[in-house]
Amino acid sequence: MKESREYLSKILDAESIEDLMGVGPASDILNKLNANFHPFVLTVDSYKDLLEAVKAVRRSWPKENKGPFVSRQAEIVFYLTKTDGKLRKKFLEITDEHYRDRKLAKKWFKSLAQIIHSDKIGEDPIPFQTLSKIYEEMTHEDDGDE
Template structure:
């Protein structure tokens, strides 16, 4: 039994399939030592896992310590299709200004200069460039003959 298997469990039934409460608690305690948890039923184990996912870095999913760090990385370290994919940009963002604006505001709350250190403000600049590209694409529609209308 591995801690990853326990962490991914979403129900009492899934935990029961993994092992007994005592076995699961033993694996969790080994993973968080020197701390110690005590649970006597699967519901308490699920609650403990939920708390650990929120508070314990080793239990968080993904390689980023925060959503802000994740957005900064995507904006400053990736480019092209990889960046667009990771940031959730698709054809709808190019076709609909309201969708593009909603996307922009959602990302901006993580990378606004007021929330970042001075050396991370490049992320906000990149975000603005991406957003301007999204809305410019919509303004410069191409007609059926392929002529660009500005």
């Protein structure tokens, strides 16, 4: 179900025809939109028309937002730069398993890095540096027993 939400989010975040093409075939995107916004039904014949439909959906359909943030990106930046400790771990979904499993830690890091990398959020390097530091802590080898 999480993958389904992420797929829909990629569709609704598309700003160009190329973005939509990167998400997948127009027919799949159309099916996903129609399934999620039933009884609203879209009929389009091209990525160009699909982009216009996506923009219309964004303007008219309230985004599912479970918090005070305008986007997942804003939420992640906030928790990386304005919180620490247990609160940060809770909201960034960091578990003890991330410190034991390097593959899980790497997957977590990459998923957040794609969202908050400096090419996407502008000049502020702090969020990405903080994310990198957390990842280093997760993957750091212990020298002794605890």
